[in-house]
Amino acid sequence: MSSSKSRFLIISINHENVPLEQRERYAIDDDQVEAIYQPCDDSEFVTESLILNTCNRFELYICLNSDKNEEDALEILAKFYELNIAEIKEHARLFEGLDAVSHLIEVSAGLRSQIIGEVEIYGQVKNAYAYSYKRKSVGTVLNRIFQKGFQAVKLIRNSTQIGEGQVNISNVAVNLSTKIFGNLKGTSALILGTGEIGEKTAKALKSRGATHFGVASRTLSRAEEVAGEWGAVPIAMDQINEYLDKYDIVLASTIVEEPLITKKIAQKALSKRKGRPLFLIDLGMPRNIDQSCEDLDNVFLYNLDDLAAIAEENQTQRQRAVADSKAIANQKSEAIWANLVTRGQVQ
Amino acid sequence: MTFLGLEDLQWIRLATIVFAGTFFLGTYSALKLRRKTGRPYILSLVVFGWALQTFGLYARGLEYGGCPLANKFELVQFMVWSAIALYIFIGPAFRVSLLGVFTSAFATIFSILSLSVTSWDNLNRTPIFGDNPWIEMHAATALFSYGVFGILALTSAMYLIQSRNLKKKKIGGLFPYLPSIVELSNINMRLAWMGFAILSVSLGIGSFYWAKNLDSVDFVKLSATVIVWLAYGILAILRASQTLTSKRYSWSSIILFALALLSLGAVQDKEPKTLSTIVELDR
Numbered sequence: 001m002s003s004s005k006s007r008f009l010i011i012s013i014n015h016e017n018v019p020l021e022q023r024e025r026y027a028i029d030d031d032q033v034e035a036i037y038q039p040c041d042d043s044e045f046v047t048e049s050l051i052l053n054t055c056n057r058f059e060l061y062i063c064l065n066s067d068k069n070e071e072d073a074l075e076i077l078a079k080f081y082e083l084n085i086a087e088i089k090e091h092a093r094l095f096e097g098l099d100a101v102s103h104l105i106e107v108s109a110g111l112r113s114q115i116i117g118e119v120e121i122y123g124q125v126k127n128a129y130a131y132s133y134k135r136k137s138v139g140t141v142l143n144r145i146f147q148k149g150f151q152a153v154k155l156i157r158n159s160t161q162i163g164e165g166q167v168n169i170s171n172v173a174v175n176l177s178t179k180i181f182g183n184l185k186g187t188s189a190l191i192l193g194t195g196e197i198g199e200k201t202a203k204a205l206k207s208r209g210a211t212h213f214g215v216a217s218r219t220l221s222r223a224e225e226v227a228g229e230w231g232a233v234p235i236a237m238d239q240i241n242e243y244l245d246k247y248d249i250v251l252a253s254t255i256v257e258e259p260l261i262t263k264k265i266a267q268k269a270l271s272k273r274k275g276r277p278l279f280l281i282d283l284g285m286p287r288n289i290d291q292s293c294e295d296l297d298n299v300f301l302y303n304l305d306d307l308a309a310i311a312e313e314n315q316t317q318r319q320r321a322v323a324d325s326k327a328i329a330n331q332k333s334e335a336i337w338a339n340l341v342t343r344g345q346v347q
Numbered sequence: 348m349t350f351l352g353l354e355d356l357q358w359i360r361l362a363t364i365v366f367a368g369t370f371f372l373g374t375y376s377a378l379k380l381r382r383k384t385g386r387p388y389i390l391s392l393v394v395f396g397w398a399l400q401t402f403g404l405y406a407r408g409l410e411y412g413g414c415p416l417a418n419k420f421e422l423v424q425f426m427v428w429s430a431i432a433l434y435i436f437i438g439p440a441f442r443v444s445l446l447g448v449f450t451s452a453f454a455t456i457f458s459i460l461s462l463s464v465t466s467w468d469n470l471n472r473t474p475i476f477g478d479n480p481w482i483e484m485h486a487a488t489a490l491f492s493y494g495v496f497g498i499l500a501l502t503s504a505m506y507l508i509q510s511r512n513l514k515k516k517k518i519g520g521l522f523p524y525l526p527s528i529v530e531l532s533n534i535n536m537r538l539a540w541m542g543f544a545i546l547s548v549s550l551g552i553g554s555f556y557w558a559k560n561l562d563s564v565d566f567v568k569l570s571a572t573v574i575v576w577l578a579y580g581i582l583a584i585l586r587a588s589q590t591l592t593s594k595r596y597s598w599s600s601i602i603l604f605a606l607a608l609l610s611l612g613a614v615q616d617k618e619p620k621t622l623s624t625i626v627e628l629d630r
Contacts, residue, residue, distance in 0.1 A: 164523075165518070165523075176513070178527060179509070179513060179522070179525075179527050179528070180513060180527055180528055180529060181527055181529045182526065182527035182529050182530040274589050275532070275589045275592065275593060276529070277528060277529065294514070297592050297594055298592060298593065298594070300513050300514065302516065306516050309516075310516070310518050313518065313519075314518075
């Protein structure tokens with residue numbers, strides 16, 4: 001690693017400025033990531049490098065000798081992708097110096113994500129840093145920028161509402177479940193229908209501790225097939241009334257002409273539940289659960305519109321937090337950059 | 348009587364300010380800043396307020412050489428002190444978000460009330476428990492059970508707020524910070540049994556004394572206490588047998604606590620005559 005002043009650059013190809021069909025050209029797997037690291041390692045003018053590769057984002061964080069410019073960095077990518085520099089320039093956004101530090105913090109805090117405030121990106125950036133650190137591709141400059149950047153991300157997440165509330169239907173439903181049952185460990189869920197949303201919600205419930213699952217389908221054979229995959233109890237749709245009281249959460253997402261669960265059915269199930277609440281989630285269209293069920297004490301019924309409204313409200317809340325978060329990102333990136341300049345590590 | 352240079356009422360006023368400050372900090376943080384104040388901060392503030400209140404009650408107790416339970420002001424203060432003690436020593440085990448904030452609100456309201464109605468702090472009182480430690484223990488444990496029932500009323504209110512939020516699909520306000528309704532329901536059940544058990548012990552101690560001093564028994568006082576004891580016992584049994592839903596149980600707990608407080612006032616009005624008799628009997 002060079003001890004002289006470096007230029008810090010980011011070449012970013014991401015969902016913000018490149019449509020999906022173009023981004024596909026730049027999608028790479030882990031082996032290919034390694035294949036980009038290699039020319040950086042071998043290069044005489046690249047002092048440090050780090051690659052962030054997610055489904056929505058390819059970014060090369062790179063430190064160059066001060067006499068080199070972005071064309072030299074782009075050339076490494078051009079060779080790998082077998083494109084010319086002009087083509088890559090057309091899709092890539094370049095950030096340098098202070099702007100690059102600010103960009104890293106904003107990306108890591110989820111401010112640049114498709115779903116504003118999502119937390120997965122932070123883990124992906126940390127993993128990318130850990131990998132680069134392990135293979136000794138990062139040095140004094142990137143180490144400092146990333147470690148201080150992570151501190152800034154924590155500050156943003158702790159002092160703003162950027163990550164508050166869930167913004168997708170499955171997670172909103174799971175979050176509401178925790179407000180009814182608390183710790184979901186030991187809770188049970190019955191999924192009516194074998195569609196994707198049911199599966200996603202079941203997985204989300206399972207990840208939060210729910211242990212017992214039932215899956216109902218029109219035919220027992222289909223229910224058995226899906227139940228096998230999910231580790232659930234198979235139930236034929238016309239028999240759900242017999243099982244309803246055994247489940248805390250019932251998620252319905254099937255196509256029906258008449259509601260599967262009426263007030264009378266819910267009342268009967270409730271009477272056998274020894275005071276435990278019943279959470280009904282209706283994601284079906286037309287509705288699978290009679291709306292009058294919500295009149296019952298200890299029954300909480302949420303339909304697709306209710307969950308979507310909550311998700312939207314959370315999303316709006318996150319949007320409102322973007323300005324505050326960006327202000328923190330700017331302030332912290334200025335401090336990080338000023339420190340690097342003072343130390344004579346960057347120009 | 349002063350303690351560490353301050354009068355009893357000065358300590359209690361300071362405690363009230365701390366409780367009020369804790370309540371405002373917690374609610375402002377949750378509703379305006381949309382951020383829950385950490386449990387350690389709230390707990391530390393409540394402990395600080397409780398310590399100030401303890402100094403005040405201790406200073407007051409030095410005047411009699413016993414528990415300060417001679418008038419309505421002191422009864423209310425002791426009940427608040429008990430509720431706060433319960434929150435400090437048992438509350439963390441419940442791990443209920445915002446319980447400290449709600450307890451601070453409870454302490455603030457009752458403390459301000461007892462300080463505002465100056466006639467409650469009758470300085471010409473007769474020492475109501477004389478020098479008999481058993482009857483003093485009876486009164487102290489009875490008031491401690493009222494503290495438990497006070498916390499039960501608070502967690503019941505929290506249950507009703509959260510249940511309403513879920514029913515009305517309102518995810519703003521206190522919703523993100525309040526615990527789940529199942530957790531609150533379980534805590535409510537435990538608190539009812541705990542309060543009932545403590546009040547049973549209190550009545551047991553009292554009856555041991557009354558059996559030896561039948562003339563000292565105040566029928567109104569005894570009836571009111573037994574009715575409160577029975578009512579909470581029945582409430583707990585009805586809930587345990589699932590006859591009462593969590594919602595009705597919560598409403599009942601709040602109403603019953605209000606009635607219990609009213610009965611406390613009625614008992615206190617009768618107190619001086621009876622307890623003077625007790626003092627004379629002891630002599």
